[in-house]
Amino acid sequence: MDKFTQKYVDGFMSDLIARNPGEPEFHQAVREVVENVAPYITAYPHLMDLKIMERIAEPERVIMFRVPWMDDRGVVQINRGYRVQMNSAIGPYKGGIRFHASVNLSIMKFLAFEQTFKNALTTLPMGGAKGGSDFNPRGKSDAEVMRFCQSFMTELQRHIGQDTDVPAGDIGVGGREIGYLFGQYKRLRDEFTGTLTGKGLAWGGSLLRPEATGYGLCYFAEQMLATRGESFKDKTVLVSGAGNVAQYAAKKAVSLGAKVVTMSDSDGFIHDPEGLNEEKLAYIFELKNIRRGRISEYASRFPSAKYYPGERPWRIPCDIALPCATQNEIEKADAEKLVAGGCFCVAEGANMPSTPEAIAIFLGNKLLYSPGKASNAGGVATSGLEMSQNSMRRKWTAEEVDEQLRRIMSDIHAACLKYGTCEDGYVNYVKGANIAGFIKVAGAMVDQGLV
Numbered sequence: 302m303d304k305f306t307q308k309y310v311d312g313f314m315s316d317l318i319a320r321n322p323g324e325p326e327f328h329q330a331v332r333e334v335v336e337n338v339a340p341y342i343t344a345y346p347h348l349m350d351l352k353i354m355e356r357i358a359e360p361e362r363v364i365m366f367r368v369p370w371m372d373d374r375g376v377v378q379i380n381r382g383y384r385v386q387m388n389s390a391i392g393p394y395k396g397g398i399r400f401h402a403s404v405n406l407s408i409m410k411f412l413a414f415e416q417t418f419k420n421a422l423t424t425l426p427m428g429g430a431k432g433g434s435d436f437n438p439r440g441k442s443d444a445e446v447m448r449f450c451q452s453f454m455t456e457l458q459r460h461i462g463q464d465t466d467v468p469a470g471d472i473g474v475g476g477r478e479i480g481y482l483f484g485q486y487k488r489l490r491d492e493f494t495g496t497l498t499g500k501g502l503a504w505g506g507s508l509l510r511p512e513a514t515g516y517g518l519c520y521f522a523e524q525m526l527a528t529r530g531e532s533f534k535d536k537t538v539l540v541s542g543a544g545n546v547a548q549y550a551a552k553k554a555v556s557l558g559a560k561v562v563t564m565s566d567s568d569g570f571i572h573d574p575e576g577l578n579e580e581k582l583a584y585i586f587e588l589k590n591i592r593r594g595r596i597s598e599y600a601s602r603f604p605s606a607k608y609y610p611g612e613r614p615w616r617i618p619c620d621i622a623l624p625c626a627t628q629n630e631i632e633k634a635d636a637e638k639l640v641a642g643g644c645f646c647v648a649e650g651a652n653m654p655s656t657p658e659a660i661a662i663f664l665g666n667k668l669l670y671s672p673g674k675a676s677n678a679g680g681v682a683t684s685g686l687e688m689s690q691n692s693m694r695r696k697w698t699a700e701e702v703d704e705q706l707r708r709i710m711s712d713i714h715a716a717c718l719k720y721g722t723c724e725d726g727y728v729n730y731v732k733g734a735n736i737a738g739f740i741k742v743a744g745a746m747v748d749q750g751l752v
């Protein structure tokens with residue numbers, strides 16, 4: 302980076318941090334993008350004059366609200382709700398809703414920022430947003446989750462709509478929660494529209510939306526592997542998480558011939574050296590989606606596995622790692638362990654699971670490494686396909702959706718190659734994804750004037 306560009310990055314980041322104090326995840330997400338796009342911005346001075354990057358890093362709107370509800374004992378509970386509407390340059394705001402005790406404004410803003418670039422990469426017309434609450438669904442009854450969702454939507458409904466802002470699921474928000482949120486939206490607004498995605502198949506949902514993030518991740522990883530003449534066949538794969546993304550990533554990797562040896566949750570991980578198979582996957586789906594149990598139970602059910610409480614999977618030797626749990630779950634020491642254990646491909650299913658120090662290790666060792674905004678975009682892309690089907694009042698077959706998902710992941714991969722291929726032939730997918738996403742969003746903002 303030349304001196305002028307470095308000065309631009311330093312000035313940009315110090316202003317951003319001063320304007321947004323106490324938001325480390327947001328700073329982290331913005332810094333990565335700014336470092337990659339700064340040479341492009343300084344080469345096109347009109348982008349500097351129009352303050353395009355400053356505008357992209359300033360949410361168009363942030364909504365924060367009280368969510369009061371009553372638990373099963375009759376005790377009043379208060380949570381905080383959020384919707385960060387980051388950027389609508391290329392389409393209505395679009396992005397998931399997260400229910401997790403850790404949710405705060407920094408996490409919401411980093412996710413909405415990442416979503417803006419991810420959605421641009423999907424080739425579909427969707428702007429970027431994220432929402433959620435510090436509500437912790439763990440241990441709550443169905444009735445409590447329903448009352449919470451109804452209260453949350455009672456406020457959120459006035460800010461969303463099928464042409465305005467279309468939420469979906471994320472951590473802690475799956476089919477059950479989308480159902481309760483949709484029911485309350487429909488009741489209050491008296492309209493049956495595609496305002497939420499991830500809906501049930503009987504009421505406007507798309508085939509393959511539940512599978513889409515994990516499947517799309519594997520389709521993307523297949524393309525990365527193919528650049529080195531490799532595939533999933535007979536590879537040892539580490540998966541973290543045991544939720545929606547992790548389950549379908551594991552299922553697809555197994556179907557492509559891989560040996561998936563780990564899954565995790567926030568309490569620890571299981572290592573099954575024999576690898577997951579259909580029976581074990583079915584057990585995990587039932588354990589996590591129906592019984593809402595803990596991954597530790599897997600080791601009691603299958604003696605080939607061992608449970609490691611309080612640990613992450615990254616020290617287990619592998620060929621491929623698919624982090625599918627949460628942000629910053631791979632730190633520098635974890636990245637070093639992955640490299641030492643033989644890992645040559647890391648494809649992110651979660652949003653920002655690797656810290657900047659971990660990413661530096663991956664890039665420095667020339668691993669195949671893809672950021673979540675590229676490799677997990679299949680989920681929101683299929684949400685976009687759900688929106689299309691809702692608008693047309695039609696339903697595509699699973700084959701039709703799968704074909705479009707594969708094409709979109711392949712287009713995203715091509716965009717990463719176009720903007721991320723270095724002089725020595727190494728593909729920097731981070732740079733490729735950030736520049737490709739930026740060019741699309743920035744171009745639309747220039748066209749639309751100072752708004």
Ligand code: NDP
Pocket residue numbers: 401470471472473474475514542543544545546547565566567568625626627628630650651652677678680681
């Ligand atoms: P789920 O709620 O279905 O699953 C989340 C999994 O990650 C659970 O196993 C959970 O364990 C674990 N987890 C959550 N928080 C932490 C934490 N702080 N430390 C360790 N483990 C944790 O969520 P999803 O599968 O939908 O989301 C996983 C990741 O993928 C997130 O980063 C999300 O933003 C991203 N993503 C999701 C998409 C989607 O369509 N759902 C699309 C694109 C990205 P526990 O049960 O203990 O909480």
Ligand code: 2IT
Pocket residue numbers: 395396397398416419467468469470471498652677678680681682684
């Ligand atoms: O992070 C993500 O891309 C999601 N949680 C999915 C968003 C969506 O609108 O489907």
